[in-house]
Amino acid sequence: PGPVSCLAVRSISGTSAYISWSLPQEQNGIIVFYEVAVKGVYNETHNSSVNIINVHNLNPYTRYTAVVSAATSAGKGQPTMLEFYSLEGVQYQLRGHDIGGIPFTHVVPNSFVTFDTPSIQAQLKGKSPIVLNPGGTSIARIAVSNIKSGPMTLQASVSVVIQSEVSVEIDSTSITIDLMSQEREIQISFIVPETLAVNQILPWSVVILDACSSESMILNFTAIVKPSISFNVTGTSRSMILFEWSPPVNPTLGNITHYVLTLDYTNGTIATVNVSGNINQYQVNELSPCQQVYASILAHSDNGETAEIAPIAVFTDQA
Numbered sequence: 661p662g663p664v665s666c667l668a669v670r671s672i673s674g675t676s677a678y679i680s681w682s683l684p685q686e687q688n689g690i691i692v693f694y695e696v697a698v699k700g701v702y703n704e705t706h707n708s709s710v711n712i713i714n715v716h717n718l719n720p721y722t723r724y725t726a727v728v729s730a731a732t733s734a735g736k737g738q739p740t741m742l743e744f745y746s747l748e749g750v751q752y753q754l755r756g757h758d759i760g761g762i763p764f765t766h767v768v769p770n771s772f773v774t775f776d777t778p779s780i781q782a783q784l785k786g787k788s789p790i791v792l793n794p795g796g797t798s799i800a801r802i803a804v805s806n807i808k809s810g811p812m813t814l815q816a817s818v819s820v821v822i823q824s825e826v827s828v829e830i831d832s833t834s835i836t837i838d839l840m841s842q843e844r845e846i847q848i849s850f851i852v853p854e855t856l857a858v859n860q861i862l863p864w865s866v867v868i869l870d871a872c873s874s875e876s877m878i879l880n881f882t883a884i885v886k887p888s889i890s891f892n893v894t895g896t897s898r899s900m901i902l903f904e905w906s907p908p909v910n911p912t913l914g915n916i917t918h919y920v921l922t923l924d925y926t927n928g929t930i931a932t933v934n935v936s937g938n939i940n941q942y943q944v945n946e947l948s949p950c951q952q953v954y955a956s957i958l959a960h961s962d963n964g965e966t967a968e969i970a971p972i973a974v975f976t977d978q979a
Contacts, residue, residue, distance in 0.1 A: 661737035662686030669744040674720035680712040689732035718746040781805040793888035798970035806837035815871040822864035827851040887967035898949040914963035924954040
């Protein structure tokens with residue numbers, strides 16, 4: 661049979677992910693089983709009625725490749741591969757609960773942080789570390805949820821700490837979330853000066869201060885400075901987005917061998933597409949009207965150096 665279609669990775673956390681797929685367009689017989697593998701953590705066969713599985717035992721912020729093959733009685737078909745990242749483990753610090761004046765810091769082994777009092781859950785959405793482009797603007801998204809057990813509304817302020825040369829804008833520095841309501845997403849924009857050196861690693865932190873208890877949660881992350889790529893949306897419809905780009909121009913890069921386009925559908929699904937180095941466009945189809953997608957692209961060169969554009973937000977047309 662041909663390759664399976666619609667391979668996707670959904671509901672990604674620091675330790676698990678769901679992998680789903682659909683029948684091959686070219687079946688060439690009756691599908692009898694699927695072989696699913698994630699190198700180092702999973703390798704199983706499933707009967708033809710199964711098209712979604714849950715993979716556990718992932719390591720936080722690690723690149724994995726899901727490989728799915730369909731098989732008929734004649735044998736296995738062409739495999740379909742999809743790269744994805746597990747999310748990043750983070751740290752938080754409880755103030756006011758110190759023992760002997762020593763701050764208590766706990767490392768959480770997945771992408772979620774739970775804060776005892778107040779009960780706040782926070783998550784970095786999308787790819788990590790975030791990418792900063794000299795002279796550009798980069799976006800990071802933090803999802804905050806209220807998981808209080810009592811009848812209280814979460815009221816908190818949000819601030820960001822990063823190296824002084826980088827300016828920061830937050831779409832909302834004060835948030836209110838009702839008890840057990842859906843998460844509130846905060847968008848952070850980093851305005852990056854031209855002077856930042858390529859491949860520089862910058863730590864950054866988000867501080868969420870609960871207005872009721874005056875206790876704070878600190879989430880620590882990293883950013884990496886990368887040469888930019890001219891990356892644009894040149895066409896949209898109710899179900900399609902067309903991306904185009906130009907080869908990056910930077911003295912540290914060799915010849916571009918291939919690109920990796922990452923699409924974050926904001927619903928827990930992140931897809932990556934490998935594109936040959938001599939191609940400069942890609943069309944995404946089968947989208948919904950007014951659907952938001954965060955897109956970024958990574959260029960690989962033959963000397964091992966890379967260029968990458970920070971994610972941009974795109975909407976399909978309205979119905």
